Amino acid sequence: MAQTIDLERSFGATRALVNVNLDVRRGEILVVLGPSGCGKTTLLRCLAGLERPDAGEVRIDGDVVNGAKTFVAPEKRGVGMVFQSLALWPHLRVAEQVTFVLEGRGLSRGEIETRVRDGLASVGLAERARAYPHELSGGERQRIALVRALATHPRLLLLDEPLSDLDPGLREEIRDETAARVRRLGLTAVYVTHDQEEGLAIADRIAVMRAGRIEQVDTPDEIYRHPRDRFVAEFLGHGTVVRGTVSRNGVAQTVFGDVSFAGAALGEAWLALRPESLLAHRNGAGTSGVVTSRSLRAGRHIVRVDLGEFTAVAESDQAFKPGDTVRVRAVGDGVIVDE
Numbered sequence: 001m002a003q004t005i006d007l008e009r010s011f012g013a014t015r016a017l018v019n020v021n022l023d024v025r026r027g028e029i030l031v032v033l034g035p036s037g038c039g040k041t042t043l044l045r046c047l048a049g050l051e052r053p054d055a056g057e058v059r060i061d062g063d064v065v066n067g068a069k070t071f072v073a074p075e076k077r078g079v080g081m082v083f084q085s086l087a088l089w090p091h092l093r094v095a096e097q098v099t100f101v102l103e104g105r106g107l108s109r110g111e112i113e114t115r116v117r118d119g120l121a122s123v124g125l126a127e128r129a130r131a132y133p134h135e136l137s138g139g140e141r142q143r144i145a146l147v148r149a150l151a152t153h154p155r156l157l158l159l160d161e162p163l164s165d166l167d168p169g170l171r172e173e174i175r176d177e178t179a180a181r182v183r184r185l186g187l188t189a190v191y192v193t194h195d196q197e198e199g200l201a202i203a204d205r206i207a208v209m210r211a212g213r214i215e216q217v218d219t220p221d222e223i224y225r226h227p228r229d230r231f232v233a234e235f236l237g238h239g240t241v242v243r244g245t246v247s248r249n250g251v252a253q254t255v256f257g258d259v260s261f262a263g264a265a266l267g268e269a270w271l272a273l274r275p276e277s278l279l280a281h282r283n284g285a286g287t288s289g290v291v292t293s294r295s296l297r298a299g300r301h302i303v304r305v306d307l308g309e310f311t312a313v314a315e316s317d318q319a320f321k322p323g324d325t326v327r328v329r330a331v332g333d334g335v336i337v338d339e
Contacts, residue, residue: 001026001188002047002156007056009042009212016042017053018212024156029182029189031199033236034209040192041084043209044158047190048081049074060156080154084161086145088133094144095120095129098151105152119147122181139170146178150185157182157189163198175202196236200224208232224274229338233272238302238313240278241337244271255287255307256330269336275302277332278314286329287312291320 002024009017045051058066065072098116120126123143163171179202207217216228233239244252289305301316
């Protein structure tokens with residue numbers, strides 16, 4: 001549905017996009033995930049037409065919208081965008097925010113009024129039609145930004161860190177609400193975030209970026225269980241990557257004990273272990289270290305343990321606190337990854 005082909009973009013000596021080839025399938029939510037500064041927003045802006053690449057092409061529905069001899073203006077691409085800042089106009093009321101983006105598109109006044117009314121009603125904000133942005137809550141502002149982007153009936157929806165300013169509880173609510181609305185309307189969406197839990201929760205597929213390059217594109221389950229390289233393993237899902245010696249019987253010897261693995265390497269190899277494959281406990285087998293932080297995720301205790309040369313992320317059988325000495329041992333499988 002949307003493609004980037006050998007896309008390049010530099011800002012001075014900084015290469016923001018490096019030979020980016022990405023295929024967005026019709027009707028999917030593709031999440032672009034990566035650390036700050038990796039090129040996610042630049043990629044989104046090239047799709048939107050807000051940034052012109054130095055080389056390569058952007059295609060939407062097979063039409064070239066960015067190329068060596070072609071540039072289609074943003075308003076003519078059939079693209080809707082929700083910005084990180086939401087970009088609501090402070091001097092316009094809620095209904096006027098939506099009306100403004102519809103004017104000049106050849107729609108009748110009646111059709112514009114219908115889209116505005118139906119859009120606001122769909123997010124429960126019909127009664128706030130005359131409010132100004134500063135009179136809205138964070139969640140209400142985010143909903144209005146989404147309604148405004150959807151009012152034009154875009155063939156491609158782009159979302160750039162749209163939930164970053166919301167409190168955690170509200171962020172989860174709006175995240176799920178947004179994904180459900182996109183799927184219900186059958187839209188194609190590209191959703192940029194640095195929050196891996198957010199990405200894993202809503203994506204049909206995930207593209208992981210690093211330093212302007214696409215490292216891996218896959219389903220959330222596949223990319224979590226079979227990261228392609230060390231960066232993806234460590235960035236997505238808090239993987240612990242450790243050197244191991246692989247034998248012919250499908251077992252690797254590591255500092256955490258023997259680990260069953262997926263892969264075909266023999267000899268020395270890097271193995272990624274997810275937190276659920278490592279157990280931090282008080283006594284017994286494993287490698288000794290010091291707890292540096294703890295958290296609770298879905299009812300499970302997760303600790304980061306300083307082992308001297310590196311840090312392990314493991315589940316724990318009790319609520320350890322920072323400073324506690326623990327031992328970490330393998331209790332699950334690993335996967336061989338490239339360095």
